[in-house]
Amino acid sequence: MKAKEIVLCALFAALMGVGANIAPLLTIGGVPVTLQLLFAILAGGLLGSRLGAMSMFAYLFIGLAGAPIFAQFKGGLGSFISPTFGYIISFIFVAYLVGKLFECKQSWFSYAGAGFLAIAVNYIIGTNYMYFAYVYWVEAPAGFSYVLAWSWMVAYLPLDIGVTILSIILIPRLQKAIKFKPLSKRLT
Amino acid sequence: MLEKMIIGRFIPGTSIVHRMDPRSKLLFVFLFVVAVFLANNVVSYAILLGFTAFAIALARIRPYFLINGLKPVIFLIIFTLLLHIFFTREGPVIFEWKFIKIYEEGLRMGIFISIRFLVLVLITTVLTLTTSPISITDGLETLLNPFKKLKLPVHELALMMSISLRFIPTLMDETDKILKAQLARGSDLSTGSIKERVQAVIPLLVPLFVSAFKRAEDLAIAMEVRGYRGGEGRTRFRQLSWHMRDTAVLITFVLLVGVLLWVRK
Numbered sequence: 311m312k313a314k315e316i317v318l319c320a321l322f323a324a325l326m327g328v329g330a331n332i333a334p335l336l337t338i339g340g341v342p343v344t345l346q347l348l349f350a351i352l353a354g355g356l357l358g359s360r361l362g363a364m365s366m367f368a369y370l371f372i373g374l375a376g377a378p379i380f381a382q383f384k385g386g387l388g389s390f391i392s393p394t395f396g397y398i399i400s401f402i403f404v405a406y407l408v409g410k411l412f413e414c415k416q417s418w419f420s421y422a423g424a425g426f427l428a429i430a431v432n433y434i435i436g437t438n439y440m441y442f443a444y445v446y447w448v449e450a451p452a453g454f455s456y457v458l459a460w461s462w463m464v465a466y467l468p469l470d471i472g473v474t475i476l477s478i479i480l481i482p483r484l485q486k487a488i489k490f491k492p493l494s495k496r497l498t
Numbered sequence: 499m500l501e502k503m504i505i506g507r508f509i510p511g512t513s514i515v516h517r518m519d520p521r522s523k524l525l526f527v528f529l530f531v532v533a534v535f536l537a538n539n540v541v542s543y544a545i546l547l548g549f550t551a552f553a554i555a556l557a558r559i560r561p562y563f564l565i566n567g568l569k570p571v572i573f574l575i576i577f578t579l580l581l582h583i584f585f586t587r588e589g590p591v592i593f594e595w596k597f598i599k600i601y602e603e604g605l606r607m608g609i610f611i612s613i614r615f616l617v618l619v620l621i622t623t624v625l626t627l628t629t630s631p632i633s634i635t636d637g638l639e640t641l642l643n644p645f646k647k648l649k650l651p652v653h654e655l656a657l658m659m660s661i662s663l664r665f666i667p668t669l670m671d672e673t674d675k676i677l678k679a680q681l682a683r684g685s686d687l688s689t690g691s692i693k694e695r696v697q698a699v700i701p702l703l704v705p706l707f708v709s710a711f712k713r714a715e716d717l718a719i720a721m722e723v724r725g726y727r728g729g730e731g732r733t734r735f736r737q738l739s740w741h742m743r744d745t746a747v748l749i750t751f752v753l754l755v756g757v758l759l760w761v762r763k
Contacts, residue, residue, distance in 0.1 A: 311651055311654045311728070313718045313721040313722050314715075314718035314722075316654050316657055316658055317661060317714045317717045317718040318711075318714050319658050320659075320662040320665065320714075321661075321662070321669075321710045321711070321714045322710075323659075324662045324665040324666045324669050324710075325706070325707070325710055327666050327669075327670075328666075328669050328670055328673050328706070332673065332702075345699075356707075364651070364655070364658070368655060368658040368662060369662075371638065371655065371659055372631070372659050372662050372663060372666075375626075375631045375634040375635055375638065375659065375663075376625075376630075376631045376634060377631050377663055377666060385626070386567065386622055387527060387622040387626060388567075388571065388618060388619045388622035388623060391571065391615065391618055391619065391622075392571065392574065393574070447611075447614075448578045448611060449607065449611055450585075472696055475696075476696050476700070479700075480700065480703060480704075483704065484703075484704065484707050487704050487707065487708050488707060488711045
């Protein structure tokens with residue numbers, strides 16, 4: 311990896327930490343908003359698949375190493391116990407897949423596809439992790455079903471859709487503002 | 499934003515746990531997390547609790563910081579306890595009042611699993627309280643070295659982590675500044691419809707990204723000018739050293755697992 315690539319990933323991981331905690335400033339209907347999903351999509355869109363995934367990977371590790379950069383200033387090795395840790399894992403895949411889609415084709419159609427894909431991946435990985443966390447660590451009683459885990463998460467869906475639309479609008483604007491194309495196309 | 503970040507993190511100290519090699523601490527905590535799931539009766543949970551208390555005593559951490567570390571998961575622990583008490587229906591009924599029925603098995607499971615969480619969180623908190631993120635990064639880099647064979651960019655990842663750790667406070671500061679600047683210009687983030695508020699985020703994020711990418715550009719140039727060429731053959735500023743106490747930690751772990759296997763039903 312080139313120095314530039316390493317630095318970009320590092321900065322994006324740090325930005326992700328900021329995005330996760332902008333929340334106290336932005337509450338919509340009492341729900342603190344984390345912009346993690348937005349930043350993960352931006353990572354894929356701006357850095358490309360490989361670097362985007364790499365930066366999300368770095369984000370996960372920095373959080374586990376003890377820097378308070380997960381949502382609500384959490385952090386530390388114990389974070390993986392939290393049932394919502396799956397969402398942080400899902401960001402790696404979100405960034406990778408969004409990046410891949412953007413590398414293939416750049417049109418509004420692929421933007422919309424990327425947004426949809428991002429939410430789907432985020433929810434599938436996140437909710438499954440949560441379900442297994444409850445079943446295996448909490449050893450939840452029989453009443454806790456797979457359907458219950460999903461219905462729990464649906465409450466956040468409208469907000470995440472809003473955030474995703476925002477990120478899709480932002481990508482072209484940011485690309486223009488920072489005059490930055492995916493590295494694979496720019497660096498020789 | 500910045501003030502909130504400092505609470506409950508690494509606290510410098512001179513205890514034996516502080517001075518241990520990050521590699522041995524990481525390895526120990528990682529294995530311990532797996533070993534916790536071996537416990538399944540009163541004696542084994544008591545051993546785990548005792549061991550954790552011993553580790554805390556060795557690290558000489560002030561209780562205040564420990565409680566702070568517990569905060570994020572306290573909800574989960576209480577939730578688990580209540581979930582089991584009210585919804586696990588096995589064994590004889592030990593308490594009955596109107597529609598509430600508490601079963602012996604439910605109480606037992608609730609307490610055990612809460613202890614499991616408590617132990618997991620405490621031991622990982624001890625790690626993060628006694629080891630700075632930078633030394634965890636160094637330890638992680640050496641521990642992950644074998645994965646280089648699988649083409650995983652371990653050195654690059656560690657470097658990324660160090661750079662990122664250095665820039666998190668800077669970027670938080672910057673976000674604060676941009677936010678205040680936009681508020682001064684009359685941008686409104688806390689009222690209006692969702693659409694309006696989402697739109698109000700854009701003027702916050704664009705300058706943030708522009709400045710972050712500019713910083714990245716500067717830093718990359720600075721690195722290249724100084725001849726950075728990746729991990730091959732690089733010497734290090736912070737050297738890790740493995741002592742007797744680190745070997746002792748791993749031996750303790752083996753003993754602990756032995757005892758747990760022995761007392762477990």
